[in-house]
Every structure is written in structure tokens, then in C-alpha cells.
Amino acid sequence: MGKILASFLMPHPPIIIPEVGKGEEKKIQKTIDAMNDVSKTISKLRPQTVIIISPHGYVFRDAVCAYGMPDIAGDLGYFGAPQVKMGFENNMELTERIIEEANLNGIKCLKADERLAARYDLDLSLDHGAVVPLYFITKQYNEFKLVHISYGFLAFKELYRFGTIIQNVIKSLTDDVVVVASGDLSHKLTPNSPNGYTPKGNIFDEKILELLEHMDSKSVMEMDKALIDEAAECGFRSILIMMGILDKLEIAPRVISHEGPFGVGYGVAEFLVKSYALNSETEVKKEMDPYVRLAKESLEYYITRHSIMPVPEGLPEEMYKKRTGAFVSLKKDGELRGCIGTIMPVRKNIAEEIIYNAVSAGTEDPRFYPVTEGELNALAYSVDVLTIPEPIIDKSVLDPKRYGVVVKKGFRTGVLLPDLEGVDTVEEQLSIALRKAGIRPDEVYEMLRFEVIRHE
Numbered sequence: 344m345g346k347i348l349a350s351f352l353m354p355h356p357p358i359i360i361p362e363v364g365k366g367e368e369k370k371i372q373k374t375i376d377a378m379n380d381v382s383k384t385i386s387k388l389r390p391q392t393v394i395i396i397s398p399h400g401y402v403f404r405d406a407v408c409a410y411g412m413p414d415i416a417g418d419l420g421y422f423g424a425p426q427v428k429m430g431f432e433n434n435m436e437l438t439e440r441i442i443e444e445a446n447l448n449g450i451k452c453l454k455a456d457e458r459l460a461a462r463y464d465l466d467l468s469l470d471h472g473a474v475v476p477l478y479f480i481t482k483q484y485n486e487f488k489l490v491h492i493s494y495g496f497l498a499f500k501e502l503y504r505f506g507t508i509i510q511n512v513i514k515s516l517t518d519d520v521v522v523v524a525s526g527d528l529s530h531k532l533t534p535n536s537p538n539g540y541t542p543k544g545n546i547f548d549e550k551i552l553e554l555l556e557h558m559d560s561k562s563v564m565e566m567d568k569a570l571i572d573e574a575a576e577c578g579f580r581s582i583l584i585m586m587g588i589l590d591k592l593e594i595a596p597r598v599i600s601h602e603g604p605f606g607v608g609y610g611v612a613e614f615l616v617k618s619y620a621l622n623s624e625t626e627v628k629k630e631m632d633p634y635v636r637l638a639k640e641s642l643e644y645y646i647t648r649h650s651i652m653p654v655p656e657g658l659p660e661e662m663y664k665k666r667t668g669a670f671v672s673l674k675k676d677g678e679l680r681g682c683i684g685t686i687m688p689v690r691k692n693i694a695e696e697i698i699y700n701a702v703s704a705g706t707e708d709p710r711f712y713p714v715t716e717g718e719l720n721a722l723a724y725s726v727d728v729l730t731i732p733e734p735i736i737d738k739s740v741l742d743p744k745r746y747g748v749v750v751k752k753g754f755r756t757g758v759l760l761p762d763l764e765g766v767d768t769v770e771e772q773l774s775i776a777l778r779k780a781g782i783r784p785d786e787v788y789e790m791l792r793f794e795v796i797r798h799e
Contacts, residue, residue, distance in 0.1 A: 344517070347513055350585050355476060362419070363427070376600070378479040382479045383720075385521055392434045395525055405495065408492070410433060410491035414433060433489060444508050445508050503584070506583065525581055527608060528603075537606065538607075541574070548610065585614075592616050594614050595616075597612060601647070634798035638698075638704075647716060667728055672727070673714070683700055684704075730793050732749050732792065733791060733793070735792050740792065748792055756780055
């Protein structure tokens with residue numbers, strides 16, 4: 344049985360391609376980083392087929408359309424970069440079945456072949472709505488067949504239903520599939536937009552991304568059509584089909600980035616099917632520790648929404664009732680990316696302690712630049728919950744594998760967690776803690792030790 348592994352929302356501004364942007368693409372670096380992260384995830388998933396839903400293919404008022412030739416190719420010659428070109432084998436079995444099942448179920452689905460091209464004067468090459476996302480994907484992974492679908496101006500619920508038909512067809516065949524919904528958000532975000540400006544552009548972008556983050560398909564289908572029209576988007580219908588393809592699947596959604604410096608909203612999001620979501624070593628993810636999950640969700644919430652997340656429901660009872668110090672550590676590619684914590688509790692419970700310390704670890708560690716949206720997918724988290732530090736008078740009772748250490752002199756304080764890679768002796772542990780505090784080894788200072796429960 345075929346499987347849907349994941350789906351992704353990817354924008355398609357040609358200016359993001361260096362051969363087109365010629366330096367201007369650097370103004371949307373967050374989007375570039377997010378597109379690269381998405382492409383790396385697709386590479387790890389290793390789908391046999393990629394379905395791309397584009398708003399710039401063969402768009403009809405009363406029908407959807409699937410590309411129906413054995414091979415499909417295109418370039419960015421229209422945007423001055425003919426050297427950016429690509430070609431794919433079409434998954435004809437999947438395409439033919441989608442067309443057949445859609446028509447049998449009352450949704451008109453056309454086949455874009457030479458006959459249709461002659462009738463409607465169509466260009467049978469890949470449009471930029473497909474080429475731009477595929478440019479990023481193929482830099483990481485290209486061992487897949489392609490299915491190209493263009494949405495039509497059908498009723499919202501019909502586009503969603505078309506997505507559910509695609510899901511059933513995928514399950515009836517054998518390929519593992521990734522779906523890409525290509526689309527930009529509002530084209531009227533700023534006064535410098537070539538399409539004009541409306542304050543409702545930002546309202547639309549924020550609303551659709553919020554609904555996607557909660558996989559609220561019902562509310563997406565019920566969005567105000569006047570708001571959608573005024574926003575002048577080109578991704579909404581791609582999103583509807585994508586959400587239909589994901590219907591009733593258990594999804595881990597995440598909005599990775601959003602920006603619009605050119606007046607057009609570029610949103611990048613991932614929707615991993617939980618059964619097949621992979622970690623950085625391409626193994627199936629285990630259920631995430633609730634302490635680690637809270638730290639991850641807190642930093643992602645802050646980076647994407649610029650506010651502190653509220654304490655969520657459904658945590659273990661002790662996270663609401665107990666108060667203790669906690670440290671949140673971030674790593675990227677095995678290297679430390681941030682670590683901030685509290686020796687003693689300063690919030691009303693462990694949950695709040697983790698929420699605030701995760702934000703601080705990602706944005707306030709003076710050793711590092713603040714974490715960007717594009718990095719979120721690459722971070723590994725750990726949370727150390729501390730026992731109450733106890734004073735000691737002699738270093739002989741320290742053990743760097745078991746105990747963390749606090750050194751203090753006046754207002755200067757240094758802390759080092761236990762069981763750190765490369766810290767094997769008490770002397771090394773104290774030396775690092777003193778250096779962090781700005782205390783000389785020959786000064787008189789206090790020492791405290793503590794233990795931790797480490798959550799990874």
C-alpha cells in the first residue's frame with residue numbers, strides 16, 4: 344500500500360533563485376533557509392514520487408488538471424535564467440488513476456497532453472510554481488517521479504474533496520509520496536507591493552498560518568472569501584487540496600518561516616505524517632519527552648509569533664505543581680547552539696521555567712547569535728531539571744559526571760552542568776565554572792553542587 348509521508352507548503356518567487364535574484368535573494372534569507380531545511384527533510388524521507396500542486400500551471404474555472412505526458416521539463420527562461428532547468432519522469436500510473444477517480448467521483452479533472460495543449464494553446468513545460476520549489480528539493484534529492492497538478496476555481500469543499508480522492512489513490516498503489524503545495528500568500532502586504540496594499544493582506548497571512556499550525560481544515564474551508572480575494576494570494580487553493588490529501592491522518596504541523604519584504608507573503612510549513620516522521624538519523628522518531636517537547640514548542644512559538652507561549656494542557660502533573668531550577672540546552676549539528684537556565688526557580692512551576700528558559704537559550708545566550716526560523720528544524724533540545732544546590736567546602740566531594748557545580752563570589756556566579764562531553768575531571772569542571780564567573784582560581788569563593796534529571 345502506498346503511503347503519504349509528509350506535505351509541505353513552499354513559496355515560488357523566482358527572485359529566490361540566485362541566477363534570477365542576482366543578490367536580491369538575500370533579502371529573503373529566512374525563506375531560503377526554510378526551503379533548504381524542508382528539502383533536507385524530503386531527502387531523509389526518500390519518497391518515490393513527489394506530487395506538486397501549482398497555481399501557475401493549467402488553471403481552469405471548472406476543472407482541475409494533471410500533467411499527462413511521460414516526461415515533464417521546464418526552466419526559468421522567462422525570468423532571464425534559462426540555465427535553471429530540470430526534467431522528470433512523470434508517474435503516469437498515479438496520474439492516470441487520479442484523473443480517472445476524480446472524474447468518477449464528480450470532480451472534472453483534465454489531462455494536460457498534446458491534445459489539450461492544441462485545444463487551449465497550452466505550454467506543456469513546467470511552470471515556475473513548480474520549478475522554484477523543485478530547484479531546492481533537487482539540490483538535496485532527485486530520485487523521484489513527479490506528478491504535477493494544477494488547481495481549478497472549484498468550490499473550496501470540492502478542492503478539499505479532490506485531495507481526499509488523491510489520498511485514496513495513493514493508498515491503492517505502492518509508492519511512498521511527498522506532497523508539495525506551491526503557493527505564495529498575500530501579494531498586498533506592504534505599500535511597495537507591485538499589486539497594491541491592503542492591511543487585510545497581513546490579516547490573511549496570519550490567519551491561514553495559524554489555522555495550518557493547528558491543522559484546522561474546517562476553519563480553512565470556511566475562511567471569508569472576501570478576505571481571501573482582497574489578499575490577492577495564489578496559494579490558498581493549493582493548500583485546500585493538500586489538506587484534503589492529509590485528511591484524517593495524524594499530522595505534526597509546523598510553520599517554519601514567514602516574511603514578505605517585497606510585498607508578497609512567503610510562508611514555509613511542514614506537515615509530517617507522524618507514523619513516518621524521521622529524525623536527523625532517518626530513524627522513526629520515538630515519542631518525544633514532554634520536557635523536551637515543551638522546550639521545543641516554546642522556542643518555536645516565540646521565534647514564529649514573537650511572544651511567550653502560554654502553559655499548554657496535557658503535561659505531566661508535576662510540571663504544573665513543582666518548582667525547581669532548569670536549564671535548556673540547544674545543539675545544532677552536534678555543536679552547542681545555546682544554553683540558559685536557572686539555578687533556583689523563578690517561575691511558578693517547572694513548565695513556566697522551561698518555557699522561559701528555552702526562549703532565553705535561543706535568543707539571549709551571549710555566546711551566540713539568536714536562533715533564526717530557518718534553524719528551528721535543525722535543533723536538538725535537552726532539559727536539565729536541577730535539585731536544590733547544596734553548599735560544599737571541599738572539591739573532593741565533586742564528581743563531574745554526577746554533580747553540577749556552582750561557584751560564587753559576591754555578585755559573580757558560574758554554573759556548569761554535570762556529565763558534559765569533554766569535561767572529565769573536577770579540575771576541568773571548576774576551571775570552566777570559574778572562567779564563566781570571571782573568578783580567578785586564587786580567589787576565595789563559595790562552591791555548591793547539585794544533581795540533575797536530564798531529559799533528551
